Amino acid sequence: MSSKILAVCLALLPAVSVGWPWSRDMMNQISVKPEHGPDSIRLFPQRSVPMAGTKVLIHLHDADAAAKLLNPNPPTVESVQRGKKFYQVFCTPCHGQSGTGDGLVGEKFLIRPFDLTAENEQVTMPVGYIFGKVMYGDAIMPGYGNDMSPSEIWDVVNYVRHGLVSDSAALAAVAAIKKP
Numbered sequence: 001m002s003s004k005i006l007a008v009c010l011a012l013l014p015a016v017s018v019g020w021p022w023s024r025d026m027m028n029q030i031s032v033k034p035e036h037g038p039d040s041i042r043l044f045p046q047r048s049v050p051m052a053g054t055k056v057l058i059h060l061h062d063a064d065a066a067a068k069l070l071n072p073n074p075p076t077v078e079s080v081q082r083g084k085k086f087y088q089v090f091c092t093p094c095h096g097q098s099g100t101g102d103g104l105v106g107e108k109f110l111i112r113p114f115d116l117t118a119e120n121e122q123v124t125m126p127v128g129y130i131f132g133k134v135m136y137g138d139a140i141m142p143g144y145g146n147d148m149s150p151s152e153i154w155d156v157v158n159y160v161r162h163g164l165v166s167d168s169a170a171l172a173a174v175a176a177i178k179k180p
């Protein structure tokens with residue numbers, strides 16, 4: 001009986017936890033938020049014109065749908081460098097500086113974060129799929145669509161494909177020297 005309940009829970013798990021926007025958790029607290037205090041309601045200046053904003057992703061719902069996307073940012077040195085900065089902020093806790101899944105948070109997981117330096121992630125996987133994973137997350141991995149613009153996510157994709165492997169090799173070389 002209990003194994004049946006476990007099986008049902010496991011089956012439901014990915015569906016309920018996909019793409020937690022957990023990086024916003026700290027917003028939900030009792031402190032006064034901008035525009036919610038007693039004097040904070042300011043009317044728009046007269047003659048203000050509402051703007052529609054820009055639509056960056058049309059009809060895209062999940063990582064699988066993103067797989068067919070083509071990368072609009074060529075992997076220039078600048079793009080890869082920008083991507084590296086974002087990778088270090090958002091991805092290293094789990095995938096590690098090395099990309100192999102040895103981050104301090106990742107080490108605690110039952111399912112280790114996938115090795116981003118492996119052939120599957122470096123060669124086989126379409127770049128759009130990597131973009132989709134970062135945008136929407138997966139069963140355990142959170143989505144970063146709230147934290148980075150689509151262009152910044154493409155920079156991260158460029159770093160994963162055009163910088164991570166050589167950085168990872170350099171780290172391994174340094175570690176090998178340190179170990180007697």
Ligand code: HEC
Nearest residue numbers: 090091093094111112113114130133134138139140141142
């Ligand atoms: C909280 C830990 C965590 C963070 C942070 C994280 N990931 Fe992940 N990632 C995972 C886990 C775990 C998986 C395996 C799939 C799953 O169960 O979620 C994964 C899977 C992936 C995959 C899919 C690989 C495959 O073979 O399907 C890609 C690509 C990826 N991560 C890239 C990134 C990038 C880029 C970042 C930073 C923007 C990032 N991840 C941040 C935990 C994380």
